[in-house]
Amino acid sequence: KRFKIAVIPGDGIGNEVTAEGIKVLDAFAAYKGNIGFDYEFFPWGCEYYLKTGNMMEEDGLKTLEKFDAILLGAVGDPSVPDHISLHGLLIKIRQGFNQSINLRPVKLLPGAPCPLKDKKPEDIDFVVIRENVEGEYSGVGGIRFPDRPEETAIQTSVFTRKNTEKIMDYAFKLAQKRNKFNKVTNVTKSNALNYSMVFWDKIFQEVAGNYEEITTETTHVDAVSMYFIQKPEAYDVLVASNLFGDIITDLGAALQGGLGFAASGNLNIEKEYPSMFEPVHGSAPDIKDKGIANPMAMIWTAKMMLDFLLEDSDTEAIIKAITEVLVEGKTLTPDLKGNAKTSEVGDAVCEKLKSI
Amino acid sequence: KRFKIAVIPGDGIGNEVTAEGIKVLDAFAAYKGNIGFDYEFFPWGCEYYLKTGNMMEEDGLKTLEKFDAILLGAVGDPSVPDHISLHGLLIKIRQGFNQSINLRPVKLLPGAPCPLKDKKPEDIDFVVIRENVEGEYSGVGGIRFPDRPEETAIQTSVFTRKNTEKIMDYAFKLAQKRNKFNKVTNVTKSNALNYSMVFWDKIFQEVAGNYEEITTETTHVDAVSMYFIQKPEAYDVLVASNLFGDIITDLGAALQGGLGFAASGNLNIEKEYPSMFEPVHGSAPDIKDKGIANPMAMIWTAKMMLDFLLEDSDTEAIIKAITEVLVEGKTLTPDLKGNAKTSEVGDAVCEKLKSI
Ligand SMILES: CC(C)[C@H](C(=O)O)[C@@H](O)C(=O)O
Ligand SMILES: CC(C)[C@H](C(=O)O)[C@@H](O)C(=O)O
16 A cells, blocks of 8 residues: 655754654665555745745645655744744644644653663653643634733633544543553643633543543642653553643653653544654754754654554564664764764664564 | 731531631731731531532622732532532632732742652742633623523633733733843744634733743643643743643642642732632542641742732741741651641641741
């Protein structure tokens, strides 16, 4: 089977890391024998914006609709305000394609540098299910009395039952499938956010009722942030709102050795629209075109795309290959205190893949 | 000079830790000679709620108005929903008394257990200025179509220019006073929150214009959370919204050895109303009445109250006394792997204070 992949390298290091993701996808296809990928590249991003006034083609979503999946590098450049670049591309695709689930694994691989004392790879292995199309990112709000002393800014979070139920349900199913502690942690802040998060907790309880064999726990986001440092081994699956998921997964990235390891999938689980896969890291304009960005997060992201496209296929070989490169320690980028190039890391992972 | 202090021990371990805060305040007064405190105790909290249906007297704010300051232990009990107990007492006082600045030092004391590899006390020493009366905690919102498939929850953040300017200005003044890096970090999320945080950044830039000698930096809250772990030594003063301040200060607490060390002041800097001082930790119902809660956060909080009441007086002796107890390591509560009682720690701090 051949898959049609839309590739949006985006800005900064996006190009460099995306090339390595594709390299590994092709190596995996060769290794499996019965699959292949056709890529189409889209030059959207901040440069495109500076030329055209849009971050992507106006009917870009229509163009993307016919693909099986989207692989995105990174978006953002100092020359364009962030809220424009992101609402014009990344957030537009997430919301426009109803990619309501943002799946973010946090796993410390052997050989990756953990900043915590006394924590080992087996202590850091959980998954955050982040709500991805509404909540705090709804984009609803305004400014009253601009620039006057009475100026007031309003930003409204909107949570719907349908979407909230969907992501909670996905979290419980994932806990069943992982079969680690059979546990889902609800990340909330209902002690302060007296409508949205009280509602969120209620839906969590309702959905939990359908999964009696799964243990549940409800913890405020501030406490979760602290516990990630103090007892990451307590977690299995966490379910969090758009904003809270954003924050705790960057924290998770720190635990697993940095953004060089943080992968994510923006899933439209109904498969009405393509899903989009992107590393959590940004465009890192300071190291753009130096060929030294760590491509491991992108390679891991490509693996997540395979999981979604192939469903039953075993893609763990890719994680094993990354781990072997890490443990060997010879081909690492400067963020991991090595002096390898981005492309050498991609090559090394492909090489390992051959012998697994 | 004598100060009138309203004491609200609250729930759980609130009573136990408050007693030690008072013990140290009195010891400090004896040591200074020319000050004293008159305490009045208020039995408000969840027990009070279960008896009366209110978390505090209905005209409680009126009663509190005549005090010089409020010392609060902790609020919350499993028998009362959190959003009721907190909006009925803690948040009611913060907002009712326009305590718009929540001052939260994050400082790793010698002898306190830091969870990070390679970080020393000199690496972790910053202050978070948290907005404290509006923003995400405005309490504005509602539920449409309750319990129906179309159910929608709405929560609105409200930011005013006046209040935002005030806390930004306070942050810059504090950076001047600390004279560490002369740096203020703006904690934002304007790439996603396209009204409130874009406004927030604008006010930050405006206020920064009045402090040319202070370096500024604007960082998204997700990145700040990661950097707290990777490079806490980069920070001096941070200014954050109500919710972001909440999250990053719990994270800060983890860095400085746990909630046993996290102190805070809710300041009405205009002094139209009393300010309130409270440790960041909760009521910890699981260890209530066991006499084993760590009172150091409360003692540190009492020190912050002194700083606010006395303005010019040197209260560092209290931090020195806590540090000596820590470094000596003989009188520590179980969270610090000791077997001392709460009251023994208070006694030990008072004892050290005598000889400083
Ligand atoms: C770039 C930004 C809008 C984005 C987000 O907040 O979702 C990023 O931080 C992420 O986590 O994917
Ligand atoms: C108890 C809760 C409402 C409170 C807050 O979120 O402000 C607490 O977490 C804090 O940090 O003081």
